[in-house]
Amino acid sequence: MKILLVVCDGLGDRPIKELNYKTPLAAAEKPNLEKLSLIGVKGIMDTVAPGVRPGSAPAHLAIFGYDPEKYYTGRGVFEALGLGLELKEGDIVFRFNFATVDDKMVVVDRRAGRISERTVELAKALNDISIQGVELVFKEAVEHRGVLIMRGEGLSWKVSDTDPGKTGLRVGKCKPLDSSPEALKTASLVDMVVEESYKILKDHWVNRDRIKQGVPPANVVLPRGASILTKVEGFKERYKLKASCVAGGTLYKGVAKFAGMNVLNVAGATGTYETNYKAKVEASLKALKETDFVFLHFKQADLAGEDGDYKRKIEVIQRIDEALKPLTVLDDTLIVVTADHSTPCSIKTHSADPVPVMICGEEVRRDCIEGFDEVKAAKGGLNRIRGLDLIRILLDIVNLAEKYGA
Amino acid sequence: MKILLVVCDGLGDRPIKELNYKTPLAAAEKPNLEKLSLIGVKGIMDTVAPGVRPGSAPAHLAIFGYDPEKYYTGRGVFEALGLGLELKEGDIVFRFNFATVDDKMVVVDRRAGRISERTVELAKALNDISIQGVELVFKEAVEHRGVLIMRGEGLSWKVSDTDPGKTGLRVGKCKPLDSSPEALKTASLVDMVVEESYKILKDHWVNRDRIKQGVPPANVVLPRGASILTKVEGFKERYKLKASCVAGGTLYKGVAKFAGMNVLNVAGATGTYETNYKAKVEASLKALKETDFVFLHFKQADLAGEDGDYKRKIEVIQRIDEALKPLTVLDDTLIVVTADHSTPCSIKTHSADPVPVMICGEEVRRDCIEGFDEVKAAKGGLNRIRGLDLIRILLDIVNLAEKYGA
Numbered sequence: 001m002k003i004l005l006v007v008c009d010g011l012g013d014r015p016i017k018e019l020n021y022k023t024p025l026a027a028a029e030k031p032n033l034e035k036l037s038l039i040g041v042k043g044i045m046d047t048v049a050p051g052v053r054p055g056s057a058p059a060h061l062a063i064f065g066y067d068p069e070k071y072y073t074g075r076g077v078f079e080a081l082g083l084g085l086e087l088k089e090g091d092i093v094f095r096f097n098f099a100t101v102d103d104k105m106v107v108v109d110r111r112a113g114r115i116s117e118r119t120v121e122l123a124k125a126l127n128d129i130s131i132q133g134v135e136l137v138f139k140e141a142v143e144h145r146g147v148l149i150m151r152g153e154g155l156s157w158k159v160s161d162t163d164p165g166k167t168g169l170r171v172g173k174c175k176p177l178d179s180s181p182e183a184l185k186t187a188s189l190v191d192m193v194v195e196e197s198y199k200i201l202k203d204h205w206v207n208r209d210r211i212k213q214g215v216p217p218a219n220v221v222l223p224r225g226a227s228i229l230t231k232v233e234g235f236k237e238r239y240k241l242k243a244s245c246v247a248g249g250t251l252y253k254g255v256a257k258f259a260g261m262n263v264l265n266v267a268g269a270t271g272t273y274e275t276n277y278k279a280k281v282e283a284s285l286k287a288l289k290e291t292d293f294v295f296l297h298f299k300q301a302d303l304a305g306e307d308g309d310y311k312r313k314i315e316v317i318q319r320i321d322e323a324l325k326p327l328t329v330l331d332d333t334l335i336v337v338t339a340d341h342s343t344p345c346s347i348k349t350h351s352a353d354p355v356p357v358m359i360c361g362e363e364v365r366r367d368c369i370e371g372f373d374e375v376k377a378a379k380g381g382l383n384r385i386r387g388l389d390l391i392r393i394l395l396d397i398v399n400l401a402e403k404y405g406a
Numbered sequence: 407m408k409i410l411l412v413v414c415d416g417l418g419d420r421p422i423k424e425l426n427y428k429t430p431l432a433a434a435e436k437p438n439l440e441k442l443s444l445i446g447v448k449g450i451m452d453t454v455a456p457g458v459r460p461g462s463a464p465a466h467l468a469i470f471g472y473d474p475e476k477y478y479t480g481r482g483v484f485e486a487l488g489l490g491l492e493l494k495e496g497d498i499v500f501r502f503n504f505a506t507v508d509d510k511m512v513v514v515d516r517r518a519g520r521i522s523e524r525t526v527e528l529a530k531a532l533n534d535i536s537i538q539g540v541e542l543v544f545k546e547a548v549e550h551r552g553v554l555i556m557r558g559e560g561l562s563w564k565v566s567d568t569d570p571g572k573t574g575l576r577v578g579k580c581k582p583l584d585s586s587p588e589a590l591k592t593a594s595l596v597d598m599v600v601e602e603s604y605k606i607l608k609d610h611w612v613n614r615d616r617i618k619q620g621v622p623p624a625n626v627v628l629p630r631g632a633s634i635l636t637k638v639e640g641f642k643e644r645y646k647l648k649a650s651c652v653a654g655g656t657l658y659k660g661v662a663k664f665a666g667m668n669v670l671n672v673a674g675a676t677g678t679y680e681t682n683y684k685a686k687v688e689a690s691l692k693a694l695k696e697t698d699f700v701f702l703h704f705k706q707a708d709l710a711g712e713d714g715d716y717k718r719k720i721e722v723i724q725r726i727d728e729a730l731k732p733l734t735v736l737d738d739t740l741i742v743v744t745a746d747h748s749t750p751c752s753i754k755t756h757s758a759d760p761v762p763v764m765i766c767g768e769e770v771r772r773d774c775i776e777g778f779d780e781v782k783a784a785k786g787g788l789n790r791i792r793g794l795d796l797i798r799i800l801l802d803i804v805n806l807a808e809k810y811g812a
Contacts, residue, residue, distance in 0.1 A: 014769050021772055048810055050791055051798025055811035068811060075812045225812070346769065350809060352802035353771065374771055375787055384789035 001363070001398040002333045003241070003293045004284060007063065008320055009056065009252075010302025012342025012355040012374055016310050024301075024313035024345065025356065026373035030321035033358075033372045035328045036335060040360035041367045043382025044374070045390065046352070047340055053352040056302075059340035060255040062387030064295075065239070066232065071258075073157050074227025075251065080147040082254025082263075083139050089231045092150040092157050092186060098122065098218035099144070099163070101198065105171045105220075107164055111144040112218035118206045119146065122218055125204055129196045134189055138221070141250060148223055150189065156182035161224035162194055171222065190223055197221040234260015235293060239395055244287040246280050247271065247297035256295055262287075271299040273316070277323035285326060288333060305343025313345060334361040334397055337372065338390070354384060363397055407767070407804040408739045409647070409699045410690060413469065414726055415462065415658075416708025418748025418761040418780055422716050430707075430719035430751065431762065432779035436727035439764075439778045441734045442741060446766035447773045449788025450780070451796065452758070453746055459758040462708075465746035466661040468793030470701075471645070472638065477664075479563050480633025481657065486553040488660025488669075489545055495637045498556040498563050498592060504528065504624035505550070505569070507604065511577045511626075513570055517550040518624035524612045525552065528624055531610055535602045540595060544627070547656065554629055556595065562588035567630035568600055577628065596629050603627040640666015641699060645797065646806055650693040652686050653677065653703035662701055668693075677705040679722070683729035691732060694739060711749025719751060740767040740803055743778065744796070763788065763796070769803055 015021035046052065047059040048068060057078050058068035076093035087093065098119060100109035119140035126138035134152035141147060158177040164170065174190035176183030198220045201207060207217035235243035237260070245256030245263045248271025253263045266283040268276025277298070284296045298320050304313035327335050338357035341350045356377035367381030378384075385393070395401045421427035452458065453465040454474060463484050464474035482499035493499065504525060506515035525546035532544035540558035547553060564583040570576065580596035582589030604626045607613060613623035641649040643666070651662030651669045654677025659669045672689040674682025683704070690702045704726050710719035733741050745761035762783035773787030784790075791799070801807045 015772055017768075023771070044787075044789065049798075050795035051800075051802050051807060053802055053807040053809050055809055058811035072811050344769075347805055351805075352799065352807055375773055378771075378773060378787040378789060379785065384791070 001361070002288050003336065003394055003398060004288060004296065004327065004333055005294070005336045006296045006324065006338070007060070007298070008301050008317070008337070008339050009297065009299045010305045010341060010343030010350070011317070011339035012353050013305065013313065014342070014344040014346055014351070014353060016345060019310065023374050024310050025317055026375065028314045028317040028321065030317060030372070032321045032325045032328050033337065034370065036337070036360045037358060037370055037372045039362070039364065039366060040358045041364050041382050042356065042358045042369050042372060042377040042380025044354035044378045044384050045338060045357045045387060046354050046384065047387035049386065050354070051352050053350050054341050055350070056251055056340050057255055059387065060252065063338070063340060063390055064255070064259045065388060065391035066259060067388060071230055071232060073230070074225040076147055076225050076227040077229050078251050078254030078258060079141060080139070080149060080254065081257040082250035082252070083141055083147060085137065085139055085147070085149065087149065087229045088151060089229055090155070091229045092155045093227050093229065094148040094150070094223035095225045096146050096148050096221040096223045097144050097163060098146065099220050099222050100216035100218065101171060101220045105198070107167050107169055107171060109216040110163060110167060110222070113216040114143055115210075115218045116143045119144070119218065121206050122201060122204060125200050126197055126221065129193065129200065131189060131192055131196070136193065144218065146221065148193070148221070150186070154182050154185055156180055156186045157226040157228040158183040159187045159190060159226050162190060163222040163224050171220065174223070186226070193223065194220060232258065236260055239391065240400055241293040242291040243293040243295065244291045245295045245297070246284045246287065247295070248275050249297070249299050252297045252299070261295060262291065273300055273303060275300065277319050281323045281326060301339070302343045305345050306348050308345045308348045310345040334359060334364070334394060336360070336394060357382065357385070357390065359394065359397065361397065407769070408694050409742065409800055409804060410694060410702065410733065410739055411700065411742045412702045412730065412744070413466070413704070414707050414723070414743070414745050415703065415705045416711045416747060416749030416756070417723070417745035418759050419711065419716075419719065420748070420750040420752055420757070420759060422751060425716065429780050430716050431723055432781065434720045434723040434727065436723060436778070438727045438731045438734050439743065440776065442743070442766045443764060443776055443778045445768070445770065445772060446764045447770050447788050448762065448764045448775050448778065448783040448786025450760035450784045450790050451744060451763045451793060452760050452790070453793035455792065456760070457758045459756050460747050461756070462657055462746050463661055465793065466658065469744070469746065469796055470661070470665045471794060471797035472665065473794060477636055477638060479636070480631040482553055482631050482633040483635050484657050484660030484664060485547060486545070486555060486660065487663040488656035488658070489547060489553060491543065491545055491553070491555065493555065493635045494557060495635055496561070497635045498561045499633050499635065500554040500556070500629035501631045502552050502554050502627040502629045503550050503569060504552065505626050505628050506622035506624065507577060507626045511604070513573050513575055513577060515622040516569060516573060516628070519622040520549055521616075521624045522549045525550070525624065527612050528607060528610060531606050532603055532627065535599065535606065537595060537598055537602070542599065550624070552627065554599070554627070556592070560588050560591055562586055562592045563632040563634040564589040565593045565596060565632050568596060569628040569630050577626065580629070592632070599629065600626060638664065642666055645801055647699040648697040649699040649701065650697045651701045651703070652690045652693065653701070654681050655703070655705050658703045658705075667701060668697065679706055679709060681706065683725050687729045687732060707745070708749045711751050712754050714751045714754040716751040740765060740770070740800060742766070742800065760790065763791070765800065765803065767803065
C-alpha cells in the first residue's frame with residue numbers, strides 16, 4: 001500500500017465571528033474531503049507538542065518523524081537544500097539578507113529596497129571571496145534573501161546574527177553563543193564575510209546601476225540564523241519507503257530533501273496563490289506510481305491566514321478540495337490530510353492550536369465522523385496525537401512497522 | 407487578553423449509584439458553568455500523568471507549568487511559603503507535628519491531643535534553639551502542625567522522618583536517605599532539634615498548664631517530609647504574566663507564592679465549608695483589573711469528597727457555580743475551570759481519575775459539547791491533556807507563546 005500525505009500549510013484556525021464562530025475549514029464547501037472522511041479516521045495533532053507554536057520547518061520534521069529537538073538547529077539548512085544546494089555533514093548554513101549600508105557600515109536599508117533582480121550576479125561575485133581554511137558558497141533566494149554555506153574544520157552554528165534589526169545602526173559584530181573555540185572562530189569568520197562582501201559588492205555593476213536608478217544598492221550581506229546539517233537517514237533507510245515531494249516553497253522542498261525524498265519540479269507549483277493545484281495533484285498521482293510515499297504540500301491556506309483573510313482562506317481550501325477529487329477514487333493508497341500548524345486569520349501568524357488530521361483508506365478504522373474540520377476531527381477516532389506519532393501510525397497501517405519485542 | 411484559572415480542588419469523582427451512576431458534578435445544577443460551556447473547549451486532564459494519583463502540591467505545580475519531577479521534593483516548602491515565611495534557595499523545610507513523649511522519648515500522643523491553642527508561644531520558644539552553623543525557624547500552622555526551616559551550608563533534604571507512626575514507640579532517629587555527607591549532617595541536626603525541642607518544651611508554661619488541665623503536653627516536635635526550595639522563575643519572568651492568587655488554604659497560597667504570584671488576602675476566604683464564595687470571585691475580578699492571570703482556588707469539593715458526602719459535594723459545586731455567575735459576561739478574559747485531582751466520595755481520598763477541564767473565550771474553538779462534567783468533558787475538543795500542557799495551551803490562546811523554530 002502506498003501513502004499520499006497532503007499537508008495544507010497553516011490550515012487550522014480559530015472561530016471567526018463573521019462565520020458564526022466556525023473556522024474557515026468548517027465553513028468551506030469541500031465535497032471531496034467529506035467523501036474521503038467516510039473512509040477515514042480523524043483526530044487532532046500537536047505537531048511539536050501541546051501549546052508549542054511551531055515554525056514550518058520543525059513542524060514538517062516532526063510530521064516526517066524526525067524529532068525537531070534533535071534535527072532542527074535553524075532554517076538555513078532547509079532553505080539551502082530547497083534551493084538545490086548540495087550540503088555535507090557539518091556544513092554551517094546561514095540565511096542572509098542583501099542590505100544597504102553607508103561607508104561607515106551603518107544599515108540604511110535592511111532589505112536593499114527589496115531587491116528582486118540580478119541577485120544571481122551578486123551571489124556569483126560573492127563566490128570569489130576567499131578566506132583561508134574555509135569554503136564559502138553564496139546562493140541567492142527569493143527577493144533580498146540568500147543562503148551562505150560555510151564549510152571547513154572546527155566550525156560551529158552557535159553564533160549570533162549580524163543584522164542590527166533596524167536601520168540607523170551599524171552592522172552588528174557576530175558573537176559566539178557559547179565558549180567553544182569553534183564558535184569564536186566562526187563568529188570571526190562571519191565578520192570577515194560581512195566585510196569582504198562590502199568590498200566586493202559596493203562597486204559591483206549591478207549596484208552602480210541601482211544607484212543610477214535611485215534604488216538602494218545591495219552592497220552587503222547580513223548573515224543570520226546559523227544552522228548545521230546533521231547526518232540523518234532518509235525515508236528509504238529509515239522507513240523502507242521510496243519518497244517523493246511535490247511542493248512549491250523552497251523550505252518544504254528542503255525539509256523533504258533532508259528526509260531523503262526525491263523533490264519533483266512541477267510546472268506551475270509556486271507556493272503562492274497562483275499555484276497550479278491540479279498540476280500538483282496530477283504530479284503526485286504520477287509519482288505514486290514509482291514511489292511508496294508522496295508528500296504533497298499546499299502553501300495557500302497559510303498565506304491567507306497570514307493575510308488575515310478568512311474569505312480567501314475558505315476559497316483556497318475549496319480549490320484544494322477540488323484538486324483533490326482524483327484522490328477519492330484511489331485504490332491501495334493511504335490518503336492523509338493534515339497541516340503543519342494553525343495560522344488563525346485573527347492573529348495572522350502561527351498558533352499552537354492543534355491541527356486536524358485525517359487518515360483514509362480501506363484498512364483504516366472508520367470513526368463515523370462525517371466531514372473534516374478542527375471540531376469534528378477532535379471527536380474522531382485518532383483522538384489527540386503528536387507530530388512524531390504520525391509517520392509511525394502510517395507505517396503501521398501499511399504494515400511496515402517493526403515489531404517491538406516478541 | 408487576561409486569564410482566570412478556577413481550580414475546584416478534588417472536583418472529579420466516580421459514578422455514584424444513588425445518583426443513577428452520575429458524578430456529583432454531573433448531578434449538580436450549574437447554569438453558569440453550562441452557559442460558559444457554550445463558548446468553550448473541554449477535555450480531561452491528567453494533572454501529573456495517567457494513573458498517577460497526585461497530591462495537591464504537585465498537581466498545582468503541574469497546572470502552573472512547573473514539572474513536579476523537578477520542583478516537588480515535599481510539601482514543607484509550600485506550607486512555609488503559604489504561611490508567609492520568606493525562604494531562600496537551598497533552604498531545607500520540614501513539616502512537623504507537636505507531639506507528646508514521656509521522659510524516655512516514647513511517643514504518647516502523635517498530635518499532642520490535637521493541640522490548637524497557644525502553639526504560637528511554643529514556636530516562639532523553639533526559636534531560641536541554637537545549633538552552630540545552622541539557622542532554624544519554627545512556625546506554627548493549623549492545630550498540631552508547624553514548619554521548620556533549616557538554613558545553612560551543606561544541608562540535604564534526603565533524610566527520613568522521625569515520627570514512628572504510632573504511639574508506644576520511641577521517637578525515631580533521623581536517617582540519611584543517601585550516602586552524601588550533607589544527608590548525614592542534616593540527619594544528625596534533625597536529631598539534635600528533636601532533643602533540644604524536648605528540653606525547651608517540657609517545662610514550658612503552656613505545657614505545665616496543659617498538664618494541669620489534663621491534656622497531653624506538646625513537649626516535642628517531630629519533623630517529617632524534608633523538602634528543599636529550588637530556585638525557580640515566577641510567572642512574570644517565565645510567562646510574562648503578572649499573576650495573583652485568591653485562595654483560602656495555606657498550601658495553595660504557598661504554591662502560588664512559589665510561582666511568583668501575588669497572594670491576596672480575602673476576608674472570608676477560609677478553605678473550609680464556610681468560605682465566602684462570592685467574596686473570592688469578587689476579589690478575583692478585581693485582581694484581574696491589575697494582573698494578567700488570576701488563580702482562584704476553591705477547596706470545598708475536595709473536603710466533601712474526603713468526607714465521602716456526595717450530597718454536600720453537589721451542594722458546594724452548586725454554590726461555586728452560583729458564585730461564578732459574573733464570569734459568564736466577562737469580555738476579553740479566558741476563563742478556565744478545572745481541578746487539581748479527583749476526590750471520589752466512594753474512596754474519600756485523591757484518585758488518578760482525570761479531571762474535567764474547560765477553556766472558554768472568544769478565541770477558543772467551540773467544541774459543541776454543552777455542559778461540563780467528567781463524561782461530557784471527555785468528548786470535548788481538547789481530548790486528553792496533561793497538567794503541564796495546560797499553561798502552554800493558555801499562553802498560546804492569549805498569543806504569548808514563543809515560536810519554536812522558523
